[in-house]
Amino acid sequence: MLPDTPFFRLFHRAVAEAEERIDAVRARRRSPTQKLRILTYAGYRNETEARLSGRIVEYRQPLDPGTGTFSRLRAMLAIYESDEVPGVRIAAEGYGGHFETRTDGEGYFTFRIPLSGRALPARTGWEEVTLSLPDRESDQRRVTAPVLAPGREMRLGIISDIDDTVVETGATNFLKNWRRVLLHRPADRLAVPGASKLYRMLVVDHDAPRRPVFYVSSSPWNLHGFITEFMELNDIPHGPMFLRDYGIGRDMFIAGAHDDHKLQAIERILAFYPDFRFLLIGDNGQQDVAIYAAVVRDFPRNVAGVFIRDVAGTCRTGATGDHLAGIEAAGVPVYCGAGFNDALELVDEVGFGPDQEAARAASLQSG
Structure with a gap:
């Protein structure tokens, strides 16, 4: 657990402000034609709500990790150093409706889709929601996100x-x-x-x-x-x-x-x-x-x-x-x-x- 002291709180605030300035500079320099990528995470639902999340990042060609230590290290660090994109409008279509939200400061988005008493299937299975970026170009026009629907028979x-x-x-x-x-x-x-x-x-x-x-x-x-x-x-x-x-x-x-x-x-x-x-x-x-x-x-x-x-x-x-x-x-x-x-x-x-x-x-x- 990190310390809760006046010095650490001051240090934390300074680092957070520096991070915000860096993100602001990146946002100003980002081209409006920059191609984006939708990262989808598997969602899940019950009878009343479907929950789905993901992240919007700048599209980059994946690095080939190769066989050398340096190449592998560079490829893995590229995974950690993601260029997230805040404030992007993202649309979801599924369960008979159209829904929209925007990414937060770290590029994440979350949908909580009301289902109005939609029964779970008898057996566990996967359902789908389609995601798109209405205002921006992405590496894929539409992306399908899986949603897990647990079976009601076994529970x-x-x-x-x-x-x-x-x-x-x-x-x-x-x-x-x-x-x-x-x-x-x-x-x-x-x-x-x-x-x-x-x-x-x-x-x-x-x-x-x-x-x-x-x-x-x-x-x-x-x-x-x-x-x-x-x-x-x-x-x-x-x-x-x-x-x-x-x-x-x-x-x-x-x-x-x-x-x-x-x-x-x-x-x-x-x-x-x-x-x-x-x-x-x-x-x-x-x-x-x-x-x-x-x-x-x-x-x-x-x-x-x-x-x-x-x-x-x-x-x-x-x-x-x-x-x-x-x-x-x-x-x-x-x-x-x-x-x-x-x-x-x-x-x-x-x-x-x-x-x-x-x-x-x-x-x-x-x-």
Whole structure:
């Protein structure tokens, strides 16, 4: 957590003002004919609202990462150094309506589309919204954005971390983590042992998902495309992502607190789907266990199970052991192990097996 002192507040304000001046200079120098790019992030909906977000950036030819260390470093830094475009009008067409908004100071946009009691499909699937820039030229005239519609028959879902839960990052080792972040391409990264098989068993695949999956991570939005490519290469099902904006502003310095972001994102998902039960998947390298314990405490009826990948060797010791014991005491099944191969046997126990799924669907239909 960053310090809250008079000196730091003064420093923060000075840096934020400098960032605003730099952005203003960039805006003045930007040509009105500058081609833009719409970055879309997977959206999601319930019966009353569809939520969709993305970002508008200047279009640039992607750099070839090549094979050399310098080329890879340059290509990755180009991902982080995005030229966002504020104040751009963007239109969305879908769900029988036309909607418009503008990008914020960091180039992000958000749509909250009212649906007026539009029922969820019987089975989980993807729907579409079309995005366009009415006033500007983009690299594509119209872009299709996917929206996840969870199935009403099962009302079961997955909320998952990414770093050291799906992809090996070494997040607990600062130097190892940043070497991987800066130099490794998606094809170079390794999936956590058993992760691909577990997620395919739970979700099946991206095009025909059995259950909705939501990813909550402290990784920056700049890595959205990188993470998506990694998932495609490793047969990890896609889903809406809740990432963080790393930047400098009057209400933020680099990024907010790790645990605050994750807890708030999970609480938003649970509040959006109050009749669903979720399997929480994470690791014990950072704060996932403490966060999941808080979620179980506040939403005990919405958590079907907790699966933890043990990267610290502390499954049953210290604070991790205490939190997991508390989760189990609340009646929520827990798995904690070095990988997820052994967790496959517990899928039935947490109610995500085919027999339990059929029984739950029958009870929901009869009720």
